[in-house]
Amino acid sequence: MNYEGKLRSLRPGDRLNYHGIEWRVIEYNTYKDRYGYETEEWLLQWEARKKYYLLREIDPQNPESAVNWYLAEPIKNAKIYLPDSQNNITNQLWHDMQHQEMPYPELKMFGKVYFFESGTKGTYEEGKDETSRITWDYWDTTHEANLALEAWQNGDLHIYSTKLVNIKAFSIAHKNLQNSWWLRALRVSLGTAGLLLLLVGCSMLIFG
Incomplete structure (x- = not known):
């Protein structure tokens, strides 16, 4: 398995290092739209203080860099403005994204101006549950700096400050045994009962 494959195998309970900090994987989810745009999303947590999303993106509209990795920080209590206005439009963004065909060409957050690049509307999968999500990037x-807006079906608006990352800056610190590829394969081929018998048999051989 190559380096990217190892990162993609991360699941809840696994841990990885990034810039000297050990992060725990809390969730793993996926997102896709009908045009072939896809993301894999890992929610990372450091102790109880910080949460980030590690994202793997496949964007068929950008063939020169078809696969990108990002680190996204959720922004709480964000204030977003149009470039030439002092009116905070954050509270109306969810409605605008759901009902407005054309995104705003420019937005401003924390004094920095961002320019619209792309938007998607697709299905977000969390385990067996699915919901729709609209994203403006x-x-x-x-x-170098990205502002991502997500309008969810339930009325939530999520705002992220995102940057490109080099996946070689990450290293896997701990792999949860339950997430091992060989154990998942055994579950499928043997079923739960067969796997338990196999583990018991191995224990008897080892410990007598």
């Missing part, structure tokens, strides 16, 4: 002029 904005970038600054250097294309």
Whole structure:
């Protein structure tokens, strides 16, 4: 399994290192739309203080960089403005995203102006549950800082500050045994009862 494959195998309970901090994987979810845009999303938590999303994106509209990895920080109590206005439009964004065909060309947050690049409307899968989500992506002029807006079916608006990351900056610190690929394969091929018998048999051979 290559380096990217190892990161993609991360599931809840696993841990990884990033810039000297050990993060725990809390959730794993996926998102896709009908045009082939896809993301895999890992919710990472450091102790009880910080949460980030590690994202793997496949964007068929950008074939030069078809696969990208991002780190997204949820922004609480964000204030978003149109570039030439002092009116905070955050509270109306969910309605605008659900009912407005054309996104705002520019938005401003924390004094920085972001320019609209792309939008998606697709299905978000969390375990066996599915819901719809609309996303608008904005970038600054250097294309280093991203503002992502998500309008969820239940009325929630999620706002993220996102940046591109090099996956080689991450290393797996601990792999939960329950998430091991060989154990998942055994579950499928043997079923739960067969797997238990196999584990008991191995224990008897080892410990007598």
